Amino acid sequence: MAVAATRQPLSRTPAEPRARILLADDEVQLARNLRLLLERDGYRVETVSSGDEAIERLAKNSYDLLITDLIMPGTDGAQLMVHVNREYPATPVIVITGYGSMESAVAAIRQGAYDYLTKPFDYEIMKITIEKALERQRLKAELSKYTEQLEEKVLDRTREIEEMQVRLMRFERLAAVGELVSVIAHEVRNPLVAIGGFARRLKKGASDAVETAKLAAIIVEEVDRLEKILKSMLDFAKSSRPTLRPEDPTRLVAKSLVLFEGEIKRAGVELKVEFEPNLPEVMLDGDQIRGVILNLVLNAVQAMPRGGRLTIRTTRSGDGAAIEVEDTGLGITEDKLAHLFDPFFTTKPTGTGLGLAIAQKTIHGHGGRLEVSSQVGRGSLFKIVLPAMAR
Numbered sequence: 368m369a370v371a372a373t374r375q376p377l378s379r380t381p382a383e384p385r386a387r388i389l390l391a392d393d394e395v396q397l398a399r400n401l402r403l404l405l406e407r408d409g410y411r412v413e414t415v416s417s418g419d420e421a422i423e424r425l426a427k428n429s430y431d432l433l434i435t436d437l438i439m440p441g442t443d444g445a446q447l448m449v450h451v452n453r454e455y456p457a458t459p460v461i462v463i464t465g466y467g468s469m470e471s472a473v474a475a476i477r478q479g480a481y482d483y484l485t486k487p488f489d490y491e492i493m494k495i496t497i498e499k500a501l502e503r504q505r506l507k508a509e510l511s512k513y514t515e516q517l518e519e520k521v522l523d524r525t526r527e528i529e530e531m532q533v534r535l536m537r538f539e540r541l542a543a544v545g546e547l548v549s550v551i552a553h554e555v556r557n558p559l560v561a562i563g564g565f566a567r568r569l570k571k572g573a574s575d576a577v578e579t580a581k582l583a584a585i586i587v588e589e590v591d592r593l594e595k596i597l598k599s600m601l602d603f604a605k606s607s608r609p610t611l612r613p614e615d616p617t618r619l620v621a622k623s624l625v626l627f628e629g630e631i632k633r634a635g636v637e638l639k640v641e642f643e644p645n646l647p648e649v650m651l652d653g654d655q656i657r658g659v660i661l662n663l664v665l666n667a668v669q670a671m672p673r674g675g676r677l678t679i680r681t682t683r684s685g686d687g688a689a690i691e692v693e694d695t696g697l698g699i700t701e702d703k704l705a706h707l708f709d710p711f712f713t714t715k716p717t718g719t720g721l722g723l724a725i726a727q728k729t730i731h732g733h734g735g736r737l738e739v740s741s742q743v744g745r746g747s748l749f750k751i752v753l754p755a756m757a758r
C-alpha cells in the first residue's frame with residue numbers, strides 16, 4: 368500500500384500520544400498523508416517542508432523521532448541529520464529517500480540515521496520502522512538511567528566506605544590513646560593512693576614523732592617511685608633521635624664497664640668479659656647504647672638473687688656487630704617472653720616495666736634488633752644487633 372495512493376479517514380489525536388514525531392518533507396501531499404496515518408495510530412505529528420523549518424521547530428519543541436526526506440531545498444536532509452545528531456543525540460532519525468538512491472541511503476546510515484526507506488514506501492513498514500526506532504531509543508534511555516543509578520550507588524557506597532574508614536582510624540587512634548592512659552593511670556594510682564592515705568593520717572596528727580617520721584618516709588618513697596615512673600615514661604615518649612657516630616662496640620662496652628661493675632660486685636655476681644678484637648665500627652649513639660646495656664645488666668643482676676655469672680660479650684653479626692648480656696639467673700617463662708617488651712610489663716615490686724620497652728625502642732632507632740633467648744632455671748641472653756655501616 369503506497370502512501371501517496373492511500374486515502375484514510377481522519378481520526379482524532381488521542382490525548383496521550385504514543386510519541387511526538389517531526390516529519391520534514393517538501394512533498395506536501397505525501398507528508399500530509401503520512402501524518403494522517405500516523406495520527407490515526409496514536410502519534411502526534413508535526414510536518415515541515417524544509418530543513419531550516421525543521422531546525423526552527425526542533426529548537427522550540429521536543430520530539431521523540433525525526434522523519435526526514437533527503438532532498439529538500441535549503442538545508443537538506445543530510446545537513447539536518449548532522450544538526451540533530453549534534454544537538455539532540457537522543458532523537459532517532461528515519462530517512463526517506465526518493466528515486467531509490469542507494470548511495471544517499473547508505474550515506475545517511477553512515478551519518479547516524481536509524482534506518483531508511485525509499486519512496487514509495489509501504490506504510491506498515493514505516494510503522495514497524497518507527498516502532499523499532501522508538502523501542503530502541505526507550506531501551507537506550509532506560510539503560511543509561513540504570514547505568515546512572517548504578518554509578519550513583521557505587522559513588523554513594525564508596526563515600527560511605529571512605530567515611531567509615533576515617534571514623535575507624537580516628538576510633539583506633541582514640542582507642543590506642545585510651546589504652547595508654549588507662550595503663551598509666553593504673554601505674555600512678557597505687558603510689559598516689561598510698562601517699563594520699565599516709566598524708567591524711569599525718570594531717571589527723573600522728574601519735575608520736577617516730578610514727579610521723581615513718582609516715583613521712585613512706586610518702587617520700589612513693590613520691591620517688593612516681594618520679595621514677597614519670598622519668599621513664601618521658602624517656603619512652605621522647606623520640607630522641609640518636610646522634611650516630613662510627614664506633615667500635617668493644618671500645619664502647621669496655622669504657623662503660625665502670626658504670627655497673629660496682630652494682631655487679633655488690634650483688635655477689637661474677638663478671639665475665641668476652642671481647643672480640645677488631646670488630647668493624649658501627650654507627651651508634653654512645654650515650655643511648657650505654658643506657659641500654661645498663662638496663663640489661665641491671666635486669667640480669669636482678670634475675671640472679673642468689674648470685675651467678677654475668678657475661679658481657681661483643682661479637683660479629685653478619686657485616687655488623689652485636690653486644691650480648693648473658694646471665695645464669697631465673698630465666699623467663701614462655702608466656703612472659705611474649706610481653707617482655709610491652710611498656711609497664713614487670714614482675715618486680717618496684718619495677719616500672721619500661722626498661723626493656725625503652726631499650727627496644729632505642730635499638731630500633733639505630734636500625735638494629737634486640738633479641739632474647741631464655742631457659743627457665745638456667746638463664747637468659749639478650750643480644751643487641753647493630754647493622755653494618757653503609758659504605
Ligand SMILES: Nc1ncnc2c1ncn2[C@@H]1O[C@H](COP(=O)(O)OP(=O)(O)OP(=O)(O)O)[C@@H](O)[C@H]1O
Pocket residue numbers: 662666667670694696697698699703707712713714715717718719720721722723724747
Ligand atoms: N635477664 C632477665 N631474666 C629474667 N627476667 C627478666 C630479665 N630481664 C627482664 N626480665 C623480665 O622482664 C620484665 C620487664 O623488664 P623491664 O626491664 O622492662 O622492667 P623491670 O626491670 O621490671 O622494671 P625497671 O626496668 O623499671 O626496673 C622484668 O620484670 C622481668 O620479669
Ligand SMILES: [Mg+2]
Pocket residue numbers: 662665666718722723
Ligand atoms: Mg629493668
